[in-house]
Amino acid sequence: MTPPAASDDDASARILRGIVVVAGLFAPVLFVVVGLAFDLQTYGDGSIFSYAVATREVWVFHWHNIATRAATYALTLAPGEIAVALTGSPGAGVFVYGLCLFTAPALSIAATFALDRAPHRPYFVFACASTALVCWLVFGFPTEMWIAHALFWPAFACAMTQPVSRASSVLLAALMVALLLSHEGGIVLGFGIVVATALRGWRDARFVRALVCFALALGVWLAVSRFAQPDSYFADVRLRAASEFFEARIFSSPLLMLLLAALAVYALLCVLLSRLAGPRAGLLAAVLVGAGLAVWWLGFDRALHADNRYYFRTILLLGTCGLAAVCGLQHLAGEGAPFARLALLRRCLEALHSPRLARCAIGTVL
Numbered sequence: 001m002t003p004p005a006a007s008d009d010d011a012s013a014r015i016l017r018g019i020v021v022v023a024g025l026f027a028p029v030l031f032v033v034v035g036l037a038f039d040l041q042t043y044g045d046g047s048i049f050s051y052a053v054a055t056r057e058v059w060v061f062h063w064h065n066i067a068t069r070a071a072t073y074a075l076t077l078a079p080g081e082i083a084v085a086l087t088g089s090p091g092a093g094v095f096v097y098g099l100c101l102f103t104a105p106a107l108s109i110a111a112t113f114a115l116d117r118a119p120h121r122p123y124f125v126f127a128c129a130s131t132a133l134v135c136w137l138v139f140g141f142p143t144e145m146w147i148a149h150a151l152f153w154p155a156f157a158c159a160m161t162q163p164v165s166r167a168s169s170v171l172l173a174a175l176m177v178a179l180l181l182s183h184e185g186g187i188v189l190g191f192g193i194v195v196a197t198a199l200r201g202w203r204d205a206r207f208v209r210a211l212v213c214f215a216l217a218l219g220v221w222l223a224v225s226r227f228a229q230p231d232s233y234f235a236d237v238r239l240r241a242a243s244e245f246f247e248a249r250i251f252s253s254p255l256l257m258l259l260l261a262a263l264a265v266y267a268l269l270c271v272l273l274s275r276l277a278g279p280r281a282g283l284l285a286a287v288l289v290g291a292g293l294a295v296w297w298l299g300f301d302r303a304l305h306a307d308n309r310y311y312f313r314t315i316l317l318l319g320t321c322g323l324a325a326v327c328g329l330q331h332l333a334g335e336g337a338p339f340a341r342l343a344l345l346r347r348c349l350e351a352l353h354s355p356r357l358a359r360c361a362i363g364t365v366l
Contacts, residue, residue, distance in 0.1 A: 012358035017125055019365055024128020028106035031139055032099070041098030044310060046142040053080035053097045054090030067228030068221055071151070071181040072144040076100040101142060105131045108150035115154050117161040118331055126327035127153035133365065134319035137255075137312040144183035145313040149320055151179040152189045156324060159193045159213075160331065164205040172209060176217035181224065185317045190214050192321060196328040199339050250311045254303035258296075262289055263364065270360045279359060286363035326352070 035041065042050045052061040058077045063069070080097030084090055112127040130153065138146060155175035162168040176193075179186040194214045197207040250256070269285035277284050333340040333349050340346055351357060 012355045012362065013353070016358050016362050016365070017120075019362060020125055020129045020132065023132035023365065024109060024125075024130075027132040027136065028103070028109060031105055031135070032102045035102035035140065036095070036098050039094075039098065040140040041094065041101055041142060044141045049077060049142060050094045050097060053077055053093045054084065056081045056084050056093075064228065065230035065234040066144075067230075068181060068225050069144045069183055070224065071178040072147045072183070075104070075147060075178075075182075101146070104147055104150035105135055108153055111154035112157045115157040115162060117163075118157075119334075122327050122331050123153065123157035123161065126323050127157075129365075130320050130323045134316050134323075137319075138309055138316050140306075141309040143310060143313040143316075145185050145316050148179060148182040148186040148189060149316060151175060151182055151186070152193075152320060152324070155179050155190070156193055156196070156328075159197055159206065159210045160328065164209050169209050169213065173213040173216055176213040177220050180217040180221045185313070187218070187221065188317065189320065189324075190217060192324060196324070196332075199328070199332050199337050200335075201338060245314055247311070250308070250314050253308040253311070254301075255305050255308060256312075256315065258293075258301075258303075262293060265289055265292070266363060267360070270363070274356070279355075282359040282363040285360075286366050289363075290366075 040046070048062060049058065052058040052063075055061075058073060058081060063073045063077070077097055077100075079100050080093040080095075082093075083096040084093030087093075109124070109127050109131060113121065113124045116123040130149065135146070135149060155172065158168060158172045158175060162172070176190055179190050191214065194207070194210045197204065197210040200207055266285050266289045269288060270281050273281040273284055329345070330349060330352065333346070340349070
């Protein structure tokens with residue numbers, strides 16, 4: 001007979017997983033519906049991108065200056081130009097561009113599900129969590145990190161769970177090249193995949209495969225960067241934009257401060273109410289924080305997320321790295337990887353499986 005504590009643990013974990021998966025499947029649908037309904041592909045930098053699509057001059061107008069993001073061009077903007085050529089309608093091209101842009105998270109989740117061979121598909125679950133909890137921060141502003149995020153999770157699942165074969169190696173190499181050529185943040189994500197596979201051991205076949213694929217992709221990136229130089233003016237603009245990626249104002253934006261404050265208050269309430277409400281402390285804390293947020297939004301909040309949405313691409317990168325680290329460590333620890341013998345790390349991973357933390361995580365996601 002299963003002990004009650006184990007039953008509660010299993011139930012909390014199942015509920016958390018279910019909420020995350022439902023949120024991860026629902027969010028991409030909203031991205032497509034809302035994005036296309038309000039023509040958000042024409043917002044911000046999307047205005048010049050959409051105009052370039054309509055005139056079929058994306059590469060000449062702008063993208064030759066950022067050739068190292070060619071994968072984003074090929075996956076979103078080039079189909080729009082093809083649509084204009086086939087239909088003769090600029091509006092159709094802009095629509096196709098928006099469709100390709102906003103469907104990227106849905107295609108990413110589907111691909112991650114197909115490639116994830118680990119028990120219970122943890123990479124698929126974490127891809128759902130990342131899409132639902134982090135992607136909305138930049139939704140509506142056409143940053144190339146949106147595509148890098150979409151390419152990362154299938155590449156991560158492929159590198160970590162697919163058996164080493166010629167087909168999987170070719171697939172991972174293609175995903176790595178596309179990831180690195182989507183945004184400079186893709187280099188960080190690709191290197192993270194190599195580090196994660198290295199935790200199995202230097203001689204592990206999956207690590208060797210990931211290292212070779214990353215080296216190939218980095219070589220392609222360096223070649224493109226060397227032979228497709230930006231215009232003299234835009235070279236300075238790119239350097240300035242890169243220096244602003246971790247600028248302090250990103251971390252002091254009203255929305256981020258509100259999110260951090262809400263999560264901090266929620267965590268504090270969970271601790272204070274744990275003795276009074278027991279297992280229901282997380283739910284009660286979530287209700288109280290939700291009510292407080294409603295009062296704040298309806299009566300006091302005057303901030304506009306549109307002021308900071310572009311700069312939240314930094315938070316998108318950091319959030320993706322954090323979720324990927326937890327996912328990879330849990331999976332590898334379950335396989336008995338050598339690093340799991342470290343006492344401190346083992347205790348931290350065991351704490352992540354506690355029913356109390358699972359119940360608190362449910363409230364955090366909600």
